[in-house]
Amino acid sequence: MTTDTHDSASAGPPKGIGPMQRREMWLAYLMLAPTFAIILMIVAGPLLANFWISVKPVQLADLRPPTVLVNERVRGGPEAVGDSATLEYRLRNSSQDEEIRNVVLSDEIPAGFDIAEVPEPCSVDGGKLTCTLGTVAPGWRDRLQLEGTVTQVFLDADRPERQSEPQIAGEANNILTNFDFTLENFRRIFSADEFWSVLRVTFYYTIFGTGGALVLGLFAAQLLNTVFPGRGVLRGLFLFPYVSPVIAVAFTWVVLFDPFSGTLNALLTKMGVVADPINFFGQRAIEFSFLGIPMEFPLALTTVIAFEAWRYFPLSFLFILARMQSINTDMYEAAEMDGATPLQQFWYLSLPQLMGILSVLFLLRFIWTFNKFDDIFLLTGGNAGTRTLTVDVYEQGFALSNLGAGAAVAVVVFVVLVTFATLFIRFSPKEEGL
Amino acid sequence: MRPGSVILAALTGLIWGVTAMVVIAVTLTLITGEVALPQATVAGLAGLVSALAFVWWRSSGAGGGLPAWALSAAILFLVLMTASFAAPFGLPLGTTPVWQGLGLIAFVAGVTAANRVTLSGARLGQMSRYEREVIYIRIAKGIGFVVFTIIVALPFYVMVMTSLKSQQALLANPLDLSIDVSQGIDGLFRSYVELFTQFNFGRYLMVSAFVSIATVVLTLLFSVPGAYAVSRLRFPGQAFLARSVLLIYMVPAIVLVIPLYAVFSQLGLRNTLTGLLIVYPATTIPVALYMLQGYFRGLPSELEEAGLMDGLSRIGVILKITLPLSLPALASVSLYVFMIAWNEFLFAFMFLDDPDIFTLSRGVVSLNSSEVPRQHLMAGAVIATVPVLVIFLWFERFLVQGLTAGSVKG
Numbered sequence: 001m002t003t004d005t006h007d008s009a010s011a012g013p014p015k016g017i018g019p020m021q022r023r024e025m026w027l028a029y030l031m032l033a034p035t036f037a038i039i040l041m042i043v044a045g046p047l048l049a050n051f052w053i054s055v056k057p058v059q060l061a062d063l064r065p066p067t068v069l070v071n072e073r074v075r076g077g078p079e080a081v082g083d084s085a086t087l088e089y090r091l092r093n094s095s096q097d098e099e100i101r102n103v104v105l106s107d108e109i110p111a112g113f114d115i116a117e118v119p120e121p122c123s124v125d126g127g128k129l130t131c132t133l134g135t136v137a138p139g140w141r142d143r144l145q146l147e148g149t150v151t152q153v154f155l156d157a158d159r160p161e162r163q164s165e166p167q168i169a170g171e172a173n174n175i176l177t178n179f180d181f182t183l184e185n186f187r188r189i190f191s192a193d194e195f196w197s198v199l200r201v202t203f204y205y206t207i208f209g210t211g212g213a214l215v216l217g218l219f220a221a222q223l224l225n226t227v228f229p230g231r232g233v234l235r236g237l238f239l240f241p242y243v244s245p246v247i248a249v250a251f252t253w254v255v256l257f258d259p260f261s262g263t264l265n266a267l268l269t270k271m272g273v274v275a276d277p278i279n280f281f282g283q284r285a286i287e288f289s290f291l292g293i294p295m296e297f298p299l300a301l302t303t304v305i306a307f308e309a310w311r312y313f314p315l316s317f318l319f320i321l322a323r324m325q326s327i328n329t330d331m332y333e334a335a336e337m338d339g340a341t342p343l344q345q346f347w348y349l350s351l352p353q354l355m356g357i358l359s360v361l362f363l364l365r366f367i368w369t370f371n372k373f374d375d376i377f378l379l380t381g382g383n384a385g386t387r388t389l390t391v392d393v394y395e396q397g398f399a400l401s402n403l404g405a406g407a408a409v410a411v412v413v414f415v416v417l418v419t420f421a422t423l424f425i426r427f428s429p430k431e432e433g434l
Numbered sequence: 435m436r437p438g439s440v441i442l443a444a445l446t447g448l449i450w451g452v453t454a455m456v457v458i459a460v461t462l463t464l465i466t467g468e469v470a471l472p473q474a475t476v477a478g479l480a481g482l483v484s485a486l487a488f489v490w491w492r493s494s495g496a497g498g499g500l501p502a503w504a505l506s507a508a509i510l511f512l513v514l515m516t517a518s519f520a521a522p523f524g525l526p527l528g529t530t531p532v533w534q535g536l537g538l539i540a541f542v543a544g545v546t547a548a549n550r551v552t553l554s555g556a557r558l559g560q561m562s563r564y565e566r567e568v569i570y571i572r573i574a575k576g577i578g579f580v581v582f583t584i585i586v587a588l589p590f591y592v593m594v595m596t597s598l599k600s601q602q603a604l605l606a607n608p609l610d611l612s613i614d615v616s617q618g619i620d621g622l623f624r625s626y627v628e629l630f631t632q633f634n635f636g637r638y639l640m641v642s643a644f645v646s647i648a649t650v651v652l653t654l655l656f657s658v659p660g661a662y663a664v665s666r667l668r669f670p671g672q673a674f675l676a677r678s679v680l681l682i683y684m685v686p687a688i689v690l691v692i693p694l695y696a697v698f699s700q701l702g703l704r705n706t707l708t709g710l711l712i713v714y715p716a717t718t719i720p721v722a723l724y725m726l727q728g729y730f731r732g733l734p735s736e737l738e739e740a741g742l743m744d745g746l747s748r749i750g751v752i753l754k755i756t757l758p759l760s761l762p763a764l765a766s767v768s769l770y771v772f773m774i775a776w777n778e779f780l781f782a783f784m785f786l787d788d789p790d791i792f793t794l795s796r797g798v799v800s801l802n803s804s805e806v807p808r809q810h811l812m813a814g815a816v817i818a819t820v821p822v823l824v825i826f827l828w829f830e831r832f833l834v835q836g837l838t839a840g841s842v843k844g
Contacts, residue, residue: 042716049693248815371686
């Protein structure tokens with residue numbers, strides 16, 4: 001008996017779930033359910049759907065499913081009671097290459113129109129017209145004419161045929177939900193010449209954009225890690241690029257760097273630094289020779305990277321500053337006593353302390369920069385050698401109207417991202433809190 | 435006298451002279467619209483000589499009456515004026531004399547002060563490595579302050595000033611970024627008036643405000659219970675959830691755009707604000723949940739346990755104890771989410787076609803065409819930026835705490 005209690009005590013807390021814990025568990029699931037639902041719907045669902053679309057031959061135009069378009073009008077120009085008139089429905093299949101099945105037209109006969117003759121597929125039942133048209137071929141057109149006479153009510157009404165909208169029912173193949181699969185999208189994007197250069201540009205952009213933002217952030221944090229009047233103002237100012245809407249800062253950069261009327265180029269040319277204005281966002285490369293070897297400097301890409309570093313240094317600045325201010329100053333006093341110089345203190349004391357936050361920031365910023373679409377799209381539209389994978393998704397999917405190819409590029413984006421995340425998680429130091 | 439120390443002092447003066455001259459000449463150009471040619475070589479020389487004089491006068495201890503900085507300022511001024519033939523900014527002294535005078539004063543004061551601060555403790559004799567490094571760091575920090583302030587402030591300055599110009603003024607002299615008072619208040623704010631009257635920006639502003647606030651409310655409604663569950667309640671999968679919730683934030687929006695576009699088109703949600711209000715909270719909930727659960731964890735759970743003992747239900751505990759205690763965190767999460775929703779571009783751009791329901795981001799993009807003059811574009815950018823900057827400056831402390839609280843410990 002005693003040994004029993006001893007045993008269960010040493011085995012730690014009781015196994016299994018008690019009633020109170022079970023209640024807590026269900027409460028927790030209940031509280032998380034809405035979050036789960038919306039994330040499944042808007043994030044996880046589309047992620048899977050993206051894979052689905054990437055293996056289907058979908059064009060942007062296919063999103064509008066084929067329907068029968070109908071136009072109703074009155075012919076014969078009735079002027080007096082008893083005049084004969086024709087109620088005409090013109091029908092057209094909106095698609096040139098998809099048939100539509102089980103097409104049914106239904107409409108209300110306008111008040112005061114007495115029907116004399118009904119075309120073959122139609123029937124009238126208590127003022128309600130139903131025409132069963134069956135399957136219609138691609139590009140099909142037809143007219144249905146109802147003959148009849150009019151009464152005063154019909155003549156009094158203003159455009160009586162507009163009183164009710166004709167309704168069309170029908171089924172067509174929806175290319176999004178059928179089971180036609182193709183690898184054409186992937187074949188197309190991988191065989192394109194520019195794909196590999198897009199991939200290379202993406203990596204340059206991601207690596208240098210991330211590095212630039214981190215280095216600038218580290219420098220800015222060093223600047224503001226001392227107390228001086230106006231520090232709060234500067235800290236607020238340094239956060240401006242990050243807080244402002246991307247459209248505002250991107251267009252400001254475009255205006256600032258404009259080759260014809262931009263301030264920067266005007267300054268450079270008027271002050272005699274350069275002879276001709278530089279098209280910072282439009283010129284793919286500047287050629288120069290270094291030690292006799294002709295080389296190319298990717299100008300637009302560099303400007304875009306500079307924008308990235310400029311816009312996102314505040315984030316790393318904030319985190320690094322917060323970490324710096326939490327470092328114990330005793331250590332620096334001790335180092336000072338031992339005669340360590342300021343640079344030694346930075347290199348051997350501060351930097352190791354900051355390594356954790358720096359690596360976390362690198363990871364986060366690397367992934368976010370890789371995912372970035374807005375900045376490049378607004379600055380250059382992906383031209384002049386700045387097209388990254390994310391801009392390529394837009395280019396393929398919407399500019400070239402090939403949704404399937406866009407989704408295929410998006411799959412590539414996702415696969416590369418997962419690879420990175422896995423590598424980072426495997427090899428990065430474990431930082432508490434993340 | 436040690437050559438190393440002399441070179442260090444000379445270099446310091448050179449750097450400050452050149453930096454101050456370039457900055458002041460560019461500022462002068464942008465303020466007056468007259469092209470100032472910075473006489474960088476002359477300014478560097480003047481700075482160099484004055485720095486040497488400063489260090490020599492101070493370390494030789496000769497200074498009885500005249501302080502070293504006054505001597506160095508006088509030398510700076512004299513060298514600058516003689517070597518540049520009395521045209522330090524490459525302009526005849528007659529053009530904009532007031533601004534040139536101010537620029538000159540700023541140059542002398544700036545270089546002297548910079549020399550005085552960086553070279554305090556410097557000698558022409560031997561200096562230890564420690565002393566030299568202190569000077570390097572002061573120089574680096576000084577340049578850092580100047581460069582960072584310029585690269586951050588210049589685009590915003592250009593943005594505001596361009597929006598206040600007229601088309602002719604912009605074409606005539608793109609360097610003139612001064613406020614032209616002569617055109618009166620109406621002329622100054624013409625672009626803004628036209629945006630609000632002809633380009634429907636009042637409506638975009640309302641739509642943006644509505645979408646952002648609704649996103650904040652929805653996000654909090656979803657994420658508060660979720661964060662509470664993750665941080666306080668024990669259930670299988672809790673640790674996994676707490677970690678993986680941030681992974682959602684890593685999913686690129688561009689991967690979601692095509693499927694959402696396809697599905698929303700078929701459901702008729704694409705060109706609606708409802709569609710946006712489904713997508714925005716979904717992208718902000720994970721990060722809000724992550725920030726909130728970090729804060730909830732930091733609250734003492736004894737308070738909640740006391741509440742439970744006294745007969746409150748869990749919901750009661752959350753409403754009466756946890757939420758009032760976490761108002762700062764709620765404020766910072768709300769601000770952050772508001773900023774994300776206000777600044778969001780991609781989904782607004784892809785989903786909205788109808789000008790009646792444009793958000794500001796979408797509205798400004800529609801101004802980016804060759805038919806719309808660029809001061810309108812910049813005015814649109816200012817309209818989009820000002821609300822979010824005002825809110826940010828107002829609540830900066832909350833925001834900074836909230837942003838960094840999640841992952842920085844200790």
